[in-house]
Amino acid sequence: MSGYGMPGGSGGPTIHDPLTLPVDDNVDAYTFCVELKGSQWFLQKGKMIAYYGSIDFNGIGHGRLDRLVRTSFHSPLHASDWVVAEGSGKMLLADRAFDVNSYDLDEGNLTIRSGNLLAFQPTLSLKQSIVPGFLTLIGTGKFVAASNGPVVFMEPPVRVDPQALVGWADCPSPCHHYDHGYLTGVMGGLRAMTGLGGASGEEHQFEFVGAGTVLLQSSESLMAEQATGAVPAEPGVPGGGGAPGGQAQGGGSPRLPGQLGDLQRRFGL
Amino acid sequence: MGSGAKSTHGCCSLHPGDGYLRSVATFRLQGSKVLAVDMTGDAVKAKHGSMVAYDGQIAFKKLSGGGEGLRGMVTRRLTGEQMTVMEARGQGTCWFADRASEINLVSLRGEKLYVESSNLLVTDAGLRTGTTFTGLRGASQGNGLFTTTVEGHGQAALLSDGPAVVLRVSAQYPLTVDPGAYIAHQGDVRQSFQSGVTFRTFLGEGGGEAFQIRFEGDGLVYVQPSERNTIAGDV
Incomplete structure (x- = not known):
């Protein structure tokens, strides 16, 4: 990367033309x-x-x-x-x-x-x-x-924050991981919902095992998602039949075992 | 505008090779998002409310951009290119910043700089500012039909979303720019507006770059690594 640095530092900003611009x-x-x-x-x-x-x-x-x-x-x-x-x-x-x-x-x-x-x-x-x-x-x-911020490369096995994940290469197997000790039972549900009693905000991660590389960004602010197109609505197709991209971390944290449902769900709305 | 007292600094130019002696206030960047201006009795014009700190004795006075005098006032009313500008004058150091935008220094030696008023942070008080018509290009940028010009000898500080890339336009290398990424240009440059709108655009199969500005001639164009929301953004 060419150092843009401070333009005032060495005789003004770098001026590019087709001959000085880098190739790819x-x-x-x-x-x-x-x-x-x-x-x-x-x-x-x-x-x-x-x-x-x-x-x-x-x-x-x-x-x-x-x-x-x-x-x-x-x-x-x-x-x-x-x-x-x-x-x-x-x-x-x-x-x-x-x-x-x-x-x-x-x-x-x-x-x-x-x-x-x-x-x-x-x-x-x-x-x-x-x-x-x-x-x-x-x-x-x-x-x-x-x-959002430079990319960091990690080797599995590794657990990563969902917001920091950019991608992965060479097929490690990605899966969800929950800290069940913190999240099960009524107390766990209360903790997760209210933040009282020690919810760290990091109870849910993505876990990668296997050979490959995991790419992380050095910030937890996501980039706006691009629609990837709907998948065929067939049985057995993840996300199929739902709204496009619907399942992907839609409403904050997923519904967890032991956690109380919200009002709409309890009244069946 | 009074150009103030001659600077007492030994060498106050950031660009030693520039050779202009009328330099008044000294502009230097602290990091890339804060501009420090050292003043010795002279003045700078700055975007309204962009001062973040000062040291010494500096007074701030409200001005309005778009050009001086009665004619300027009428132009401003008509064009809507009315940036509210303040004048900072005094002795000491004044720091300017705006919404953590990147700041780019431009030194002018008699050329004219065309810049969107929203991208202009600070100029030497000795530089003349005015308003020109940009036509369709301005409309495509979502910034109105008029743009601000800065002319004279001195320095100006431009704001951009991400550090600006400076691209040279020359006779054999014309440049085409996305209107949403354009922030400023200087020099003897002709610009023309290109539209790639075809029937496919209306079918939702447009090329995504339906409006472009083509620069020809000899000069510099400043683009930012980000696009404003323009009407052309989705076609």
Whole structure:
């Protein structure tokens, strides 16, 4: 990352032009530069901030791009949120002043929270994850992801806070973990609801075991979730039949064993 | 506007190579979100209410932006580009900040800087400010049809959401910018408005970048790594 630092420090801010902009690398912690030489990139709508050269942006679903969608975009319901940039030149990507970083996948797979993925090369294929609200990238290539604060890499076994999770690579198995000692029984329910008697706010985590890497952001503020498209309403499909992305941590903490239901539920409303 | 007394600092320019001697107040960044201005009897113009601390004897007076005099006043009324500006004058150091936005220093040597009034934090009192018509470009940014100009010799501090990236526009390398990320430009630059709205946009299959501003000529463009909400944001 080039040090933007203090612009006054060494004769003014760095002035970029197409020759000094990096190739497929960070301009600063918040801006990423992609070079296109007749090639294509997928990006989320509205994440391009500026470009040199001649680059076309086409919505996916554009007839000419049908083949591309078939080969590297296996989530047709989600395609309308993505555009294809093609042409030649250099393009700057950024997202709400969040940290952006690029990652290389080599015959690998990585699952990422849908709101965090900014752009990827068409050599990768994007699929909906079984976990609602997450997307999986498979193949070889580069992708750009945003995070609230720099990304930290962890090796399983590890338990992580749900809000800090960005994604995971190479298939560790993610599951929920509850500190049952704190949460069961009437006292546990009261603690969880009222915060009295020592609820730490950290009774629920995601647990990862197996071989792989877990990506965490260094803050617990989530990025707005991007719709990943509804899944087919079949029996056995997580999230199927419900609202799109409905199950994904909808109303705060999930209903726990021993916890009292809220009023609507008790009256069956 | 009085340019105040000559600075008594030995070297008060942040940019030694700049070679302008009329420098008045000294601008320096403390971190990237707080601007400290050292003043020796001279003045700066700042966004209303952006002072966070001062040291020494400094007086604050309300001004209004958009241009000086009666004509300026009428322009301001008509254009809505009326930033409320205060003048800080005195001896000492004054610190400015606004909603933890990143601050970018720009030094002007006779060029004209075009900036959205909401992105302008502090200018040397010796710089002239005015208002110009931006047309469709302004409308697409969601910031109104008019923009603020800053002209003269001295320094200005711009606000941005995330540190601004400065991009050079030259004859062989024209630049295209998303209206939501544009904050300012300077130099001899022509801008034109591009619209990629096609029938697909209305089918909900737009390219996501339906409105763009193209800069040609010779100058610098400042963009921020974040997009304001614009009417073009979703098409």
